Amino acid sequence: MSQGKIVKVSGPLVVASGMEDADMFDVVRVGDLGLIGEIIEMRGDMASIQVYEETAGIGPGAPVVSTGAQLSVELGPGLIETMYDGIQRPLEAMRAQVGSNITRGINVPALDRERKWKFEPAVKAGDSVEAGDIIGTVQETVVVEQKIMVPYGIKGTVENIQAGEFTVEEVVCSVKKEDGSVADLTMMQKWPVRRGRPYKEKLVPEMPLITGQRVIDTLFPIAKGGVAAIPGPFGSGKTVTQHQLAKWADADIVVYIGCGERGNEMTDVLMEFPELKDPRSGESLMKRTVLIANTSDMPVAAREASIYTGITIAEYFRDMGYSVALMADSTSRWAEALREMSGRLEEMPGEEGYPAYLGSRLAQFYERAGRVVSLGANGRVGALSAIGAVSPPGGDISEPVSQATLRIVKVFWCLDSSLAYKRHFPAINWLQSYSLYIDRLTQWYEENVSKEFPQLRSQALVLLQDEAELDEIVQLVGVDALSFEDRIKLEACKSIREDYLHQNSFHEIDTYSSLNKQFKMLKLIIAYYNLAKDAISKGAPFNQVAGMAVRETIGRFKYVEEEKIDAAYEETLAEMKKEIADLISKEAEDDD
Known part of the structure; x- marks a missing residue:
């Protein structure tokens, strides 16, 4: 054990002398209260320590004792259903011991x-x-x-x-x-949070993490063991989107990290998760969830640690062979904690004051995700998928945290405030978002959904791109300047946007769409476009083709129950073909 004395206190940063025997990232106890801290810089016998609790009342001369161990988490039975703070102290146990306000220096075991x-x-x-x-x-x-x-x-x-x-x-x-x-x-076993848990082999991501959200599964899927980012301004639906993913994603375990979030938002999570019904088992969603709550008023240093605490717990369940979904909300607040600590250490600032190592720290976090073969004689295959929310100031994704994240992640779900203001949720902008897993996942979709599914996806994206170009013409010269073929394209895109991509998370049926339902629904919309385009070319009146009764049926398809999908699809397709055929034959009779 190394024992020193404080020579400087600067907010959560404490500098102590006489620490020559200590090592980087050692956990220390600061002051007479024994506040938890971690060494983040060594200069000779001087150690810079980030303290995970409020340092008010601590001054020079107070003792600092190194424990000789790195910041570690306890892994074993008791993790599930527990709510922890950023350094894995159980909130319920602390409340039972000291009341609603966390007392400094409290030492409660994680398990x-x-x-x-x-x-x-x-x-x-x-x-x-x-x-x-x-x-x-x-x-x-x-x-x-x-x-x-x-x-x-x-x-x-x-x-x-x-x-x-x-x-x-x-x-x-x-x-x-x-x-x-x-x-x-x-x-129980312990593991240092800043070191990734070892595995035998990292596998290529070959299957999607099914979320039941149409805009994600169809247009911008994430692979099991993949990484995704959800950047978006205030009020665009980041937290609700992550709630939907936590509830519906095809994962065995959910680890939710509220990193520097507003207290009322974390309260909502803590109140809602126990009440959410797990669609797999009918039990409370908390029965397979670990929550880490680190609100914006908690000490900034603990916010920096919370991300590592969460991903280490997630790796532990991954090693058991489980599929784990990790939600980090939000990495921007984590980066702000890095910036504050870097400033107090008097390090050379990078862009917008963030430390120069911001990109590498983000990469270290996201690279711990993946689909792996675990250690052991009969290695199990487990997956850890990491989904990080980014909260760029003013929604400007050109800022450093968003840009550093985009260089690392392979899926980008860009939340758009203009869509949110139009009440279009999930407010994921289909023109700016992307997924780099598409090529890897195409074979899985062809084998498990339909050979047509990847083609339908491509066709839908091309139509939406064309719509954006046509919209510019419409705004300049009006819709009447477009050909009937282009106008029918706009009608098809309206169906894709309003009927397919718009999804009501509070509707008991529409909140989740199986891949079969997504395929049938998209196929109906594309079939309408192809048949309508053919009817227009044969002289059918545009207004009648655009106002077909079957379009309303397509719009209501999202509310069809799972067991009735196939029958409803066949019925709607037959109705559509009959209506189109009647319009064409009627036009032919009028010509005669």
Whole structure:
């Protein structure tokens, strides 16, 4: 242990002397209250420490003691359903201990030390095990079975293992290592947050993370193990979009990080998540969720740590073979914390005052996502998909955090305030958003949805691009200057925008669309466009083609229940063909 004395206090930054025996990123206890801090710079025997609690009342001469360990999280039964702060202190346990206001210097273990969990062994005495192997399971919630794994760095033979009910600190298994020593394993392990958990192999993303949101799954999909960013100005729907993804995404575990968000928004999350019904199991969504709440009034240094705390917990569940969706809301607030700490360290500022290493820190975070083969003899395949919200000031995505994020992520869902003001949600701008996973995922869509699906997607995007160009002409000279063929194109695009891309997250049926429903719905709209274009070329009146009764049926298709989709599709398609045929034949009769 290294012990020093404070020589300078600057907000959350404390400088201490006499720390020559300490190391970078060591956790320290500051002052008589024992505030938690972390060393972020060493100069000789001087250590610069970011303190994760309010430093008011601390002055020069106060003691600083290094624990000799890096900032780590506790991983084991008890993570699911728990709400933590940025450095993995359980909020409910702290409230029970000190009341509604967090007291400085409080030290509450992340995992409950008294609660007993039923441990079911998966190996027996004499079995060989290595890091990553599953030695047993614990049914943590009705939805999640936690797999107890051999910690990193341990390999040997199981000497004894027992079933029963244990706390996270009690020994459940003893392993005789190759050097002859014996390692006693508990159900809990610790891992430093700034270091990614190891794995055997990173796999190429080949399957989409199905979200049930049409604009995402069809136009801009994210792969399982992929990374996405949602930049958008205030009020454009970032948080609601992330709520929808948390609820409906095809993931086994959800880790939601509220990083520097407004207190009332985090309160909404904490109140709503327990009430949201998990569509998979019918249970509360919290039964497979870990929440990390770090509001904007909490110490700025803890905001910087919260992102790493969340992604380390997510990696732990990924190593069990689960698909994990991580929501970080928002990385802009995290970057602001970096900027503040960098300024206090008197580092050379980069663009707009952000530190020069902003891009590399963002990359370190997002690169920890991926679909991997975990350690262990029979490596499991797990996926960690990271979705980060960005809150650019004034909605200007040319600012450094947005630009640094766009250089790293492969999916960009650009939220547009003009769409939000028109009450078009999700307000994802289809002209500015993109997904670089499309080529990788095309084969999956062809095999699991339909060979036509990628073509329909491309056709829809081309139509929307054409609509933007035609809109400029309409604004200059009016719609009457367009040919009937172009006007029917605008009508088809109106259906794509208003019927397909617009989705009501509060409607019990429209809130989620299966891929089959998305395919059938888009196929109907494109079929209408192709048939209408053909009818116009054969002389059918534009007004009658544009005002066909079947268009209203297409508009209501989003409210059709899952089991009735195929029948409704066939019926609507037949009705559309009949209406078009009647219009063409009527025009032919009039010509005669």
